[in-house]
Amino acid sequence: MSKLPFKVIAVDMDGTFMRDNQTFDHKRFDRILDQIHENKAHFIVSSGRPYSRLRKDFTGFLDRIDMIADNGSLLIQDDNIISTHLLTHKTTMELLEFIQIHYPESSVIVTGINSSYTTMDASPAFKQTMNFYYPDRVEVPDLMTAVSPHDQITKLTLSYQHDFSEELEREFNTHHAEKIHCTSSGFGLLDIVPYSVNKGNALKYFLRYFDAKPSELIAFGDGMNDKEMLELAGYSYAMENA
Structure with a gap:
């Protein structure tokens, strides 16, 4: 596999990563993750879904991905919450x-x-x-x-x-x-x-952590809650259903 032009991949769930029946190809995703990690890149699930749902969605992959839950309120790495933004x-x-x-x-x-x-x-x-x-x-x-x-x-x-x-x-x-x-x-x-919580700001945290620039981020989304994420990314793709 040739060297990737990006270090971080951020993907929305509903209408983007998931099929219409709320499933994805686990074997194919496993192979893709191997290729991503071989290139020393990082895969981030960026979703409005809560952490409890994402843990079920990615059982078996939790130690190989990072997650943004609740549209940026929670940041998760290796199945551990590393940052929270809460309503009082x-x-x-x-x-x-x-x-x-x-x-x-x-x-x-x-x-x-x-x-x-x-x-x-x-x-x-x-x-x-x-x-x-x-x-x-x-x-x-x-x-x-x-x-x-x-x-x-x-x-x-x-x-x-x-x-x-x-x-x-x-x-x-x-x-x-x-x-x-x-x-x-x-x-x-x-x-x-x-206030100020969104997927874009959550990704800025991960970019700093990974020592990556926005120009080294590729993002995929389809909704208004993906707006800041897509605007931040050097490579951004809105789904056809957006």
Whole structure:
């Protein structure tokens, strides 16, 4: 195999790396990883999926890849969390109240490092989707009483009929001290993470760690939550379905 022109490969999951049936060719990926490592390059899964889901997705590969979970809230190397960007309990409560007032039709999941919460009255379609993406999901009567100050909250995810991510971010940040960032993760879902958290900034951390430049990064994605990652990379490819 000829020498690669890049040192770091970053790949989105849904609509990019995964097939439509949520699988990938494990044998082929194993061979590709061998070639990547022979070239002293690094493979990074860069996803809005939570860490708990990614661990299941890449069982057998966890010591050979790095991961960005929850759109940049968690950075993982060798199956160990090396960096976290969390929403404070105060801001989580303020967000839940804000959503109840302004977007009462939305179903919500609150994602933590160790557990995720949805309400019992969330829509059946939302619950069905969350059952796959959040294997640690717990149904509770009320999110504001269920989420503890000890929970390490990485993001909130909302369902929507139309994308109101820019509106929510602008209105919430105008009236609250701790700022947040909203992005559409596709499939009628919107993610809320701490301000300045995105896949691009997460990749900057890994680039520094690997002593690599953005010009030595190749990235693949298909959604708005891939925007900063694709803009950062020296080689960037948007999927045909983007």
